[in-house]
Amino acid sequence: MHTAYLHADEVVMNVDAWAGQQVLVVGASKGIGAALVAALLDRGAAQVWAASRSGACVDDPRVTSLTLDATDEPGLAAAAAQIGAATDRLHAVIHTPGLLQNDVLRPERRMQDISLEALHASFAVNAFAPMLAAKHFLPLLGHGERAIFASVSARVGSIGDNRLGGWYSYRAAKAAQNQLIHTAAIEAARKSRALICCTLHPGTVDTGLSKPFQAGVKPEKLFTPERAAAQLLDVLAGLTPADSGGFFAWDGQPIPW
Numbered sequence: 141m142h143t144a145y146l147h148a149d150e151v152v153m154n155v156d157a158w159a160g161q162q163v164l165v166v167g168a169s170k171g172i173g174a175a176l177v178a179a180l181l182d183r184g185a186a187q188v189w190a191a192s193r194s195g196a197c198v199d200d201p202r203v204t205s206l207t208l209d210a211t212d213e214p215g216l217a218a219a220a221a222q223i224g225a226a227t228d229r230l231h232a233v234i235h236t237p238g239l240l241q242n243d244v245l246r247p248e249r250r251m252q253d254i255s256l257e258a259l260h261a262s263f264a265v266n267a268f269a270p271m272l273a274a275k276h277f278l279p280l281l282g283h284g285e286r287a288i289f290a291s292v293s294a295r296v297g298s299i300g301d302n303r304l305g306g307w308y309s310y311r312a313a314k315a316a317q318n319q320l321i322h323t324a325a326i327e328a329a330r331k332s333r334a335l336i337c338c339t340l341h342p343g344t345v346d347t348g349l350s351k352p353f354q355a356g357v358k359p360e361k362l363f364t365p366e367r368a369a370a371q372l373l374d375v376l377a378g379l380t381p382a383d384s385g386g387f388f389a390w391d392g393q394p395i396p397w
């Protein structure tokens with residue numbers, strides 16, 4: 141799947157599928173996004189565009205930092221133009237921004253906790269940002285070679301898997317994210333049959349986003365960002381265009397809508 145073994149005389153070389161790839165990571169300043177940038181560099185990526193609101197820099201000549209708010213459409217257009225001017229072979233876009241709580245947004249326990257402001261905040265980052273990223277970056281992936289647009293979602297966005305309830309705005313925004321990217325995958329397949337467009341569930345990962353909600357999580361079920369990034373890169377490396385439009389967990393298992 142993600143790893144090929146080349147036998148040359150007595151030497152066995154492990155060649156990672158990400159070696160030599162040119163990849164854009166959006167949401168690259170912390171959490172899973174930052175771990176993805178580090179993992180891609182470890183695996184021999186040729187070029188990584190690391191986009192974040194802070195434009196945080198990674199000290200590696202293969203990294204180009206971009207300052208980008210994932211909800212800012214002119215900023216997305218400018219980033220796409222910058223990358224398009226630098227290469228005609230972008231191999232993957234991995235979009236990670238997500239929002240579970242902030243000043244106006246708290247994961248709701250009951251519907252009386254819902255506010256329009258919180259719904260707006262959640263949908264802007266969790267649903268609208270990945271769709272705008274698809275609008276602006278998918279054209280860079282239509283070169284005819286295998287290419288991936290992956291949007292990090294969350295299992296709680298699955299309607300079929302929802303037995304607990306609660307977390308209205310995050311659940312609904314992640315469900316909308318899955319639907320928007322699934323719809324984009326159908327359109328993209330008409331333009332390039334080598335394109336894989338999907339959403340991903342990273343598992344429960346020890347980041348700022350999950351910190352306030354880790355109390356009931358068993359230690360073996362709480363992944364480090366490094367482990368989560370490695371698992372997601374493995375899953376993506378194993379997907380084919382036939383998987384496009386799907387929603388996949390950290391272990392490669394499809395998740396019901």
Ligand SMILES: NC(=O)c1ccc[n+]([C@@H]2O[C@H](COP(=O)([O-])OP(=O)(O)OC[C@H]3O[C@@H](n4cnc5c(N)ncnc54)[C@H](OP(=O)(O)O)[C@@H]3O)[C@@H](O)[C@H]2O)c1
Binds near residue numbers: 170209211342
């Ligand atoms: N951690 C988990 O257990 C877990 C579980 C399921 C799904 N997820 C999903 O995984 C993804 C990554 O989350 P994480 O755990 O790594 O959380 P995190 O450490 O809180 O990181 C969130 C990321 O989103 C970015 N972001 C938020 N609003 C943004 C905006 N307007 N523009 C650009 N970037 C923005 C942040 O960038 P700044 O540095 O600019 O704030 C940061 O890179 C999210 O989509 C989340 O929903 C996480």
